Amino acid sequence: METLLPTPQTAFTDTSLEIAGKIFSSRFLLGTGKFRDKTELTESIKASGAQIVTVALRRIDLERHEENILGYIPQDVTLLTNTSGARNAKEAVRIAHLARESGCGNWVKVEVINDSKYLLPDNEETVKATAILACEGFVVLPYMYPDLYTARALVKAGAATVMPLGSPIGSGQGLRIKEFIQILIDEIDIPIIVDAGLGVPSHAAQAMEMGADAVLVNTAVATADNPPLLAQAFALAIQAGRLAYADKNKSQPTPPMTANPSSPLTGFLYDS
């Protein structure tokens, strides 16, 4: 027998995610790569509730007809063009200019990668590209390796958000450097969007429980047996993590990474 999932009721009213003055009720950004079937992409976007989706730019393959991906993306979502393929700041800026020319807006995910094994972002070139593009009026969401100094430089450069990786792109390893993402959450005043490496919904829930403002997922949904199902699962996990975070007393700092004894520190069986 088929049944609809019960809709949880909560009295909690969340604050909205605000990026560059634009308000979003969803905290789920969905990538559009690797979908086997483009109609599943459309269904996944709807199931995810995502209001921001990423796309990339590539040379047209002149030997075979390729469908226009934009035809499968609902028109009410904000398109975020990824500069994937850029190996340095100059190439990222060129891709951003091409994207803007298409008339699809001026939101750009700066992704500069010069390492084909781990696909780790080049933080230094990312800061350079962010500064140039923010100056030109782009809304820049830079993908970065979670490092506090880089995050501060990105804020200074005019980034709209900071997007630290959880683990290498497409690896599904989850939050392998979570303590350092936590430092960014605690210290950076613009939205922190955990991007890359989230393999299962519980990874997304964990990022949200830590206080991330949003997460970006692509591979885990696109390569699922049933992408719309996983899109919905991630959406629920993101909401669950957000609710859990909201229950914390936000005035309390995250527990420091030092020991806190559970046994008394008095009455030791030796003379000091």
Next chain:
Amino acid sequence: MHITLNGQAREISAAQSLRELVRQFCPNTTSIIAEVNGTIVKNPQWDIVMIKETDRIELIHFVGGG
């Protein structure tokens, strides 16, 4: 006439506009962005930009990506 189109050497008939070139090579593709010798050419200009010998032309479009 020799040109480089999307990184590949091509031979095309002379006196073509950019729009004619796009129609010839990408008849069914929409939302194309064009670059000639490293400079973006806006769509309304495609009729008046004529392809010249040794031009490097890039025809780009959106694809799925993270």
